[in-house]
Amino acid sequence: MNEPGTSRQRILGRIASATKAVAKNPTELATAYAALSRTYIQAGAMSAEARVTRMIERLREYDAEVIECAPSQLAGAIALQLATSGRRTFVVPAGFPSKWLTAGFEWKIDHDLTAAEIEEADGVVTAATCGIADSGTIVLHHTEMEGRRVITLLPDWHLCILRASQVVEALPEYFSLCSQPPRLVTWISGPSATADIEMTRIKGVHGPRYLQVILVRDESAQVQVN
């Protein structure tokens, strides 16, 4: 307990002596890491169509609402979803294309909106980086089109635009598409939920209680993440 030095030195010293029989030098470590068994499924075998169907199925299982549209119909689909929601004020990320900002709604473009301003909005519309069909997961890298983390958190209603070409089947496929690990990521699988009371899944605690997805059928395009 009374080893000399700072806590950092003491802890690292204790770790070094605890692992001296097994610790490797950097080269050996890289080799050992590369040799880890990764015999789990690296990529799915589904057709593009089946993959998208699975994604939609899994999203719906989480109680997310999904509609599909062709790339040319996107602006109309967004307007329709907003109108049906009965909501008026929507936050969008700074890089959101203005051609999708349909008239008839109040738009708050996130140029450093305050939390209070975001909280007052009825909903938020963003793009996404990737969809993982196997678990119905939407991945946000918080790019200009996806926005800061806070905008997809405070509003109660999140409309997310996901292109079919962004959907992969298995989680490892997403990771192999990331040439560079991102700084910020949020993986979203359905609306906020809890099962803390008697293990009953209740939709919507603190995050958005409603998750809507527009799936844009642009199959011909290549899957891209970074």
Add this chain to the structure above:
Amino acid sequence: MTQALGNPVLDRAVLDPVFAPPFPQAVLPVLRNPQLRKNVAHAIDVIQGKRARLVAEKTDWQALRAAASQVRELALEDLGAYLTEFEERCTAAGGHVHWAANAEEARQIILDILREENAKEVIKIKTMTSAEIKLNPFLEAAGIGVFETDLAEIILQLGEGEPSHIVVPALHVNRSQVREIFERRMGLKDLSDDPHALTDAARNYLRRKFLDIPAAISGANFLIAETGSVAILESEGNGRMCLTLPRTLITLAGIEKVIPSYKDLEVMLQVLARSATGERMNPYTSLWTGVTPGDGPQNFHVVLLDNERSSILARKTERQTLKCIRCAACMNGCPVYRQTGGHAYGSVYPGPIGAILTPQLMQMHHAQSLPFASSLCGACYEVCPVKINIPEVLLELRSQVVNQERRTPGRFFDPMYLGLRIANVLFSRAWLFHLAQWKARIGLRFFTGKDGWIHSLPSVGAEWTQTRDLRGLPKQPFHAWWAARAKGAK
């Protein structure tokens, strides 16, 4: 944290291995509480059913387990290298990394950061590590208001209860008990016991706190060495609130939480949610790297906690304890936990993983009864997503406890150790063994029933027959039968 601190704030009998009664004693009030047992069994059955279904659909489950196990093993074998890599990358990304050798240091580091930030209140994401170091009572005694934000933690904080599970800490509380707590503590009238209404109550109770309180404390599911990032898995969005809205964020993480690369999450995310809550994926997983200008807390601290983990690391068999990713599948699968719930373990880490982790965190000075709180059926090992051989560690710890006890002068005349010493002499000499058998046959005849069973013994023997019957000794022991048989054959 290995002894009583002589501190009225931190010395509490609840869930503190230093003060907790031994497991067989602690379990008695639970066994007499049918409501509690019903709540626990119900919750466990629901999680178990969901987990089994989702694991079965995963055709590569065993391959994922093998990979998860290997990733964790490698991270521990080269923990020093991975931790310094994490520190370097996290610092380069604008985070501050602190090292805490024990609970006291970690608490002080956190308090100092909060004082410097002038934070009078702090919001928290569920972290069992903070319960391990008794952070809440410490901060409260220092005048800082602590608000738990996970629904289960709110139930416990407002109801002044203690966690009984590491993933669903209020698993032992049912809806009408939650309603009673919320009505009383949130000042709500006519609250229904519908889980939707209760969840709404929690949402309203916390909304302003998320927006107003300038500092948050979190745990960590994973620290990523390659990038210096931290990952947190959650369901409710309270985690995202704490990670995004405050000015200052403090992450408290055990040193064992590090994994080598971003890519390793492809394994961990697949096994963790399925094992923990029986979902394909938990609703929200957040990953962040240091500080991102304009997005989230601009002041980020990581406190790396040792608190005896490095001594566990030094032991070959026990090292695997640190592979744990806190999914709680072992407690959900454990036939003992299902009957007792978590409180009897007298630790914030209950169930099979608690039975091996707690005594080791206590340097084997406390919680010695926990390695015996198991039938060694192996269900925990079978469900463990990182393949911790819990029965193997239980046996190793049992042998340490026994070695400790039999050398304790006060236990020299303990009936068990006395009996074992006598047995040691008898069993090593055939003639003594035969003599003892002959005497026992005569002596036990008075206690053996007509059915050939001994149902009740006097004195120390009663400790055995209180809960089980003993087979009476046969008229002819095996060796006599064997000798007679050999003679007959000639």
